[in-house]
Amino acid sequence: MTNTEIAAIFSTIADLLEIKGDNPFRVRSYRNAALSIDQLAVTLNYIYKRDEDELEDIPGVGKGIHEKIVEIIKLGHSTLLDELLREMPKGLLEMLKIPGVGPKKVKLFYGELNISDVDALEKAAQSGELRALPKMGEKSEDKILKGIKNYRSLKEKSGRVYHRTAFLVATEIVEFMKKAPVVKRVEFAGSLRRWQETIGDIDILVGVKKNKADESTKHFIDFPGTEEVILSGLTKTTIRLKGGIQADLRVVDESQYGAALLYFTGSKAHNVILRDMAKKAGMRVNEYGVTDEETGRVVASETEEDMYKALGLEWIEPELREGLHELEAAKKGGLPKLITEKDIKGDLHFHSTYSDGSDSLSAIAKAGIERGLEYIAITDHSKAVGIARGMNEQKLLKQCAEIDKVNLRLKDNGESFTLLKGIEVDILADGTLDMDKDVLSQLDVVVAAVHSGFAMDKDKMTDRIQKAMSSGVVNIHAHPTGRLINIREPYELDIDAVITSAKDHNISLEINSHPERLDLKDSHIFLARERGVKVAISTDSHTIDTMPYMSFGIHNARRGWCEKRDVLNTMSLKKLQSYLKQ
DNA sequence: GCCGTTTTCGGCCCGACTGTTTTCAGTCG
Numbered sequence: 013m014t015n016t017e018i019a020a021i022f023s024t025i026a027d028l029l030e031i032k033g034d035n036p037f038r039v040r041s042y043r044n045a046a047l048s049i050d051q052l053a054v055t056l057n058y059i060y061k062r063d064e065d066e067l068e069d070i071p072g073v074g075k076g077i078h079e080k081i082v083e084i085i086k087l088g089h090s091t092l093l094d095e096l097l098r099e100m101p102k103g104l105l106e107m108l109k110i111p112g113v114g115p116k117k118v119k120l121f122y123g124e125l126n127i128s129d130v131d132a133l134e135k136a137a138q139s140g141e142l143r144a145l146p147k148m149g150e151k152s153e154d155k156i157l158k159g160i161k162n163y164r165s166l167k168e169k170s171g172r173v174y175h176r177t178a179f180l181v182a183t184e185i186v187e188f189m190k191k192a193p194v195v196k197r198v199e200f201a202g203s204l205r206r207w208q209e210t211i212g213d214i215d216i217l218v219g220v221k222k223n224k225a226d227e228s229t230k231h232f233i234d235f236p237g238t239e240e241v242i243l244s245g246l247t248k249t250t251i252r253l254k255g256g257i258q259a260d261l262r263v264v265d266e267s268q269y270g271a272a273l274l275y276f277t278g279s280k281a282h283n284v285i286l287r288d289m290a291k292k293a294g295m296r297v298n299e300y301g302v303t304d305e306e307t308g309r310v311v312a313s314e315t316e317e318d319m320y321k322a323l324g325l326e327w328i329e330p331e332l333r334e335g336l337h338e339l340e341a342a343k344k345g346g347l348p349k350l351i352t353e354k355d356i357k358g359d360l361h362f363h364s365t366y367s368d369g370s371d372s373l374s375a376i377a378k379a380g381i382e383r384g385l386e387y388i389a390i391t392d393h394s395k396a397v398g399i400a401r402g403m404n405e406q407k408l409l410k411q412c413a414e415i416d417k418v419n420l421r422l423k424d425n426g427e428s429f430t431l432l433k434g435i436e437v438d439i440l441a442d443g444t445l446d447m448d449k450d451v452l453s454q455l456d457v458v459v460a461a462v463h464s465g466f467a468m469d470k471d472k473m474t475d476r477i478q479k480a481m482s483s484g485v486v487n488i489h490a491h492p493t494g495r496l497i498n499i500r501e502p503y504e505l506d507i508d509a510v511i512t513s514a515k516d517h518n519i520s521l522e523i524n525s526h527p528e529r530l531d532l533k534d535s536h537i538f539l540a541r542e543r544g545v546k547v548a549i550s551t552d553s554h555t556i557d558t559m560p561y562m563s564f565g566i567h568n569a570r571r572g573w574c575e576k577r578d579v580l581n582t583m584s585l586k587k588l589q590s591y592l593k594q
Numbered sequence: 595g596c597c598g599t600t601t602t603c604g605g606c607c608c609g610a611c612t613g614t615t616t617t618c619a620g621t622c623g
Contacts (some may be wrong), residue, residue: 037606041595074596112612114621115598147614155612202623216621260623262610275608280623287607292599298608374614 013165015056021090022046028096030115031122035092042476042560044072047281049081051336053539058508060085067323086090103129104478110159111242112152118252120145134160165256173257174497175205176527176564178204185235185259192231194224201276205330207567209497214256215276219266229555233263268300270315275299280334289339290323293362297323320375331570350570357457358387359435360461361490361522361550366411367392370391371410373418375433379556381429386585389432389457390415394446396438397463405451408435422579430585432456436490440466443479445486450483457592458520459550461490462503470504477505481513487592488548488580491516491524491531502526511540518594520546522578525565525574526558535571547572548580 031130121127202215301313313323325342332338363369393402434457438446493502549565
């Protein structure tokens with residue numbers, strides 16, 4: 013069973029215990045453990061096999077959850093969950109997903125009216141049965157009906173959107189908010205600012221001059237993309253946009269902007285740990301500042317730097333704020349110096365008209381120069397990928413000759429830009445490469461990837477990739493897990509073993525920057541980096557229009573704690589060429 | 595159920611908004 017599946021079991025246990033009215037701190041423990049397990053870079057199964065007791069090194073996992081993990085690994089299910097599901101129907105869990113319906117309401121509806129799923133809840137709300145219950149009225153019924161409608165339309169779209177999708181809308185909102193004269197500062201916060209791969213809703217933070225909150229709220233509601241105002245108070249407003257995404261606005265006094273930005277950037281786990289640390293130091297942290305408990309004086313609020321500093325911490329990059337190791341590192345002054353956009357010197361995965369790309373070699377070179385790159389590796393598909401017009405040996409050699417010509421012309425024109433000869437060669441089902449080795453060894457860079465046989469079992473797939481890695485000609489292993497976010501699960505793979513092989517054969521793992529791929533994902537990047545494996549941040553562009561996607565890969569690398577030295581394509585052309593030759 | 599620079603018990607982040615009530619519980623982030 014995967015970490016995500018085991019995390020889901022604990023999360024479900026937490027929901028059911030909460031409906032039952034169990035100790036809220038026990039509920040929180042299961043929820044924390046679920047979060048922590050889902051963010052883990054190694055599999056629970058791997059830890060269990062290596063040394064069972066190490067399970068308790070996972071934050072939020074103690075004796076009780078340790079035992080339950082072992083039970084799930086051994087039996088394939090949890091007896092506690094089975095028991096809870098005998099007491100309460102599964103449909104109650106779905107009811108929790110309706111906005112405005114929480115555990116107490118679910119318990120009330122189930123206990124008093126025997127409502128056990130969303131359909132029954134809808135009927136009861138329509139017939140006006142719910143208003144007979146304590147603390148329920150007509151408005152509550154309306155709210156639930158609306159909530160059910162939204163839940164159903166979102167369910168079709170999986171609820172979370174790609175970072176890029178949310179980013180484009182959020183940028184529009186930010187620009188719109190800047191037009192209001194009362195708005196002194198505005199930016200997006202939340203998972204968007206942390207560059208999480210998918211986004212649940214958009215958080216916008218606005219700083220205004222004293223007592224000007226309502227003007228900015230009015231302006232926000234007038235955003236042309238607004239479909240419906242869900243709630244609106246003095247400092248907090250939520251709207252639903254026409255595409256279905258929800259956007260939250262928070263308005264604070266500009267003198268408290270840093271405190272609010274820190275708070276609304278999160279993550280929740282980061283905030284919880286931060287507040288706990290503050291508490292131990294006699295301070296209280298909220299969205300308005302850091303307060304010294306003893307004197308009652310606010311000691312920081314204006315900037316994030318001030319906030320962290322007041323707690324004895326370095327400023328932490330948003331991408332690191334996941335409540336994993338960053339606060340400990342900040343305390344010791346041991347935060348990484350994250351890679352930035354300007355560290356990138358080239359792109360090592362690019363398709364041209366020689367396979368399924370839409371631009372010519374010279375157009376790609378021109379675009380590379382315009383973006384200030386030193387090099388782009390042309391890596392078209394090999395023949396196994398028929399649908400992408402993959403190349404045979406002959407065509408590849410022909411392409412190499414044209415690359416030489418383009419490079420000569422660039423040199424004559426005084427350009428310091430080079431196209432590298434490369435390929436994205438297929439790793440066939442048996443682990444051999446889809447191209448003659450003698451031809452491959454003539455190239456500057458060989459990118460290898462799996463494009464078929466995704467349903468292979470875990471051991472076979474792992475062997476297949478390891479065999480390709482030991483071929484002696486591969487430099488980069490592309491989109492290592494094959495996932496498409498929200499579309500296709502990664503293929504079964506022992507990522508630990510693949511990272512070890514990459515290290516043994518000095519192969520770089522790709523961070524594919526396409527917003528639907530982001531493969532490797534953040535936690536695997538962290539693991540690779542820890543083991544000393546370099547990553548290559550590539551766009552896998554099929555048109556020059558997607559070259560800006562590099563930015564998504566960079567932020568993903570930052571989420572994996574990558575510094576400049578961890579990334580292959582931060583090397584200058586000269587360095588890279590001698591590195592690849594070795 | 596977890597956790598420990600006030601350790602093995604007694605805590606556990608903090609505040610806004612809503613709807614239903616007359617002071618607050620429930621939900622959300």
